[in-house]
Amino acid sequence: MTVSLAPRAQTHRGADALHALAEAGNAQLGSLTDHEASPEAVVRWVAENFSTDAVAVACSMADAALPHLVAAQLPGVDVLFLDTGYHFAETRHTRDEVQRALDVRVVDVLPEQTVAEQDTAFGEKLYARDPGLCCARRKVEPLHDALAGYEVWFTGVRREEAPTRTRTPLVAWDERNGLVKVNPVAAWTFDDLLGYAGAHAVPVNLLVANGYPSIGCEPCTRPVAPGEDPRAGRWAGLSKTECGLHL
Numbered sequence: 001m002t003v004s005l006a007p008r009a010q011t012h013r014g015a016d017a018l019h020a021l022a023e024a025g026n027a028q029l030g031s032l033t034d035h036e037a038s039p040e041a042v043v044r045w046v047a048e049n050f051s052t053d054a055v056a057v058a059c060s061m062a063d064a065a066l067p068h069l070v071a072a073q074l075p076g077v078d079v080l081f082l083d084t085g086y087h088f089a090e091t092r093h094t095r096d097e098v099q100r101a102l103d104v105r106v107v108d109v110l111p112e113q114t115v116a117e118q119d120t121a122f123g124e125k126l127y128a129r130d131p132g133l134c135c136a137r138r139k140v141e142p143l144h145d146a147l148a149g150y151e152v153w154f155t156g157v158r159r160e161e162a163p164t165r166t167r168t169p170l171v172a173w174d175e176r177n178g179l180v181k182v183n184p185v186a187a188w189t190f191d192d193l194l195g196y197a198g199a200h201a202v203p204v205n206l207l208v209a210n211g212y213p214s215i216g217c218e219p220c221t222r223p224v225a226p227g228e229d230p231r232a233g234r235w236a237g238l239s240k241t242e243c244g245l246h247l
């Protein structure tokens with residue numbers, strides 16, 4: 001079932017208060033130090049400082065480890081799925097499995113235009129000619145609008161994924177979107193991720209076992225060879241390496 005975007009929370013605290021909370025949290029959790037907090041402790045910090053309806057979890061539906069981790073302490077939490085219109089069938093299946101198996105509310109975040117409307121306005125296959133614009137219209141802007149209803153969002157960003165992610169903190173102030181950004185599994189390796197998913201029997205996208213350690217839209221994702229950079233299959237052949245969600 002598709003759930004239209006309907007953020008449940010109104011931000012009650014202002015940007016200054018949330019910014020200060022992010023800095024305090026990062027200091028308390030020992031981000032990027034030898035004493036860095038565990039993912040569970042990071043989620044606990046969020047549960048102690050925010051109400052569930054002020055929390056969003058971003059999920060690409062490559063796996064459900066992050067939603068599972070968060071829902072264990074914040075049952076019923078909103079999970080935001082960027083429904084770009086270009087996803088693999090396996091990704092859509094995983095989205096449905098997450099809604100069925102976990103105590104979360106999956107919210108499909110839709111772009112302003114359907115793929116057909118975008119084709120009419122910009123020409124077909126915008127992703128091949130200007131992937132930055134395509135990602136901006138189908139991912140970055142819709143997510144920005146969706147996050148307006150929350151005080152904090154979780155991401156599954158991991159430091160080992162890419163050179164651009166090696167300094168990812170556990171908690172940060174997200175200036176662009178105006179809320180607290182939490183990356184509880186920043187220190188995890190890919191094996192840590194699969195280990196958690198296996199131990200808790202959470203849904204994992206079938207593509208992961210078939211050479212797709214990183215999964216985005218179908219036209220912009222190819223499988224990678226063993227030993228290759230996990231994100232080498234994203235926008236392969238182009239200089240683009242990030243969709244723009246985690247700048």
Ligand code: SF4
Nearest residue numbers: 127131134135217220
């Ligand atoms: S990943 Fe590709 S198809 Fe998806 S929004 Fe970005 S450019 Fe468009």
